[in-house]
């Protein structure tokens with residue numbers, strides 16, 4: 117039994133990352149989003165994590181630095197996603213490892229919070245709470261309940277704010 121390694125992506129991983137997203141999401145939209153972001157200034161290779169198992173890429177999560185604005189101020193938080201694990205390796209904790217690694221990376225890089233648009237039930241177990249409960253909104257036309265967040269620094273999101281995802285995400289929705 118091989119151990120899971122989570123590490124930043126390299127140029128050699130790009131094709132495998134596409135395959136992970138296409139197989140997990142059952143379509144090309146998320147892989148396309150990652151490829152578009154990779155060409156943009158929003159992209160930072162250190163914030164793109166792969167899960168490797170026995171030399172094979174089996175999972176990927178992308179973190180993007182995004183502005184969170186409120187009247188008179190702006191800060192940056194990390195937006196988590198897309199994230200996926202190949203169906204043949206799901207339910208083995210790989211998704212959990214990717215989220216835990218994301219939280220650790222956010223701490224290491226000094227970010228105060230992580231936001232995520234996705235299945236709220238899944239993220240709840242990792243300490244993510246409903247964004248609407250702390251007056252945080254975003255520019256994507258997704259259901260309000262789908263936006264969740266986790267403070268890395270307690271109180272970081274006090275007062276709420278509006279998260280601006282880059283235009284590549286807007287095109288996906």
Ligand SMILES: CC(C)(COP(=O)(O)OP(=O)(O)OC[C@H]1O[C@@H](n2cnc3c(N)ncnc32)[C@H](O)[C@@H]1OP(=O)(O)O)[C@@H](O)C(=O)NCCC(=O)NCCS
Nearest residue numbers: 140199200201206207208209210211212233234235237238
């Ligand atoms: C969601 C996903 C990343 C989870 O990866 P994983 O490696 O299977 O996750 P873990 O093994 O750490 O956790 C599995 C648990 O997640 C929960 N889970 C998985 N998908 C879920 C969902 N859509 N909603 C709520 N809970 C979910 C299940 O309770 C599961 O528990 P079980 O193994 O006891 O059945 C993976 O299923 C995936 O790639 N799905 C398709 C793409 C996707 O939806 N990505 C997330 C977008 S927000």
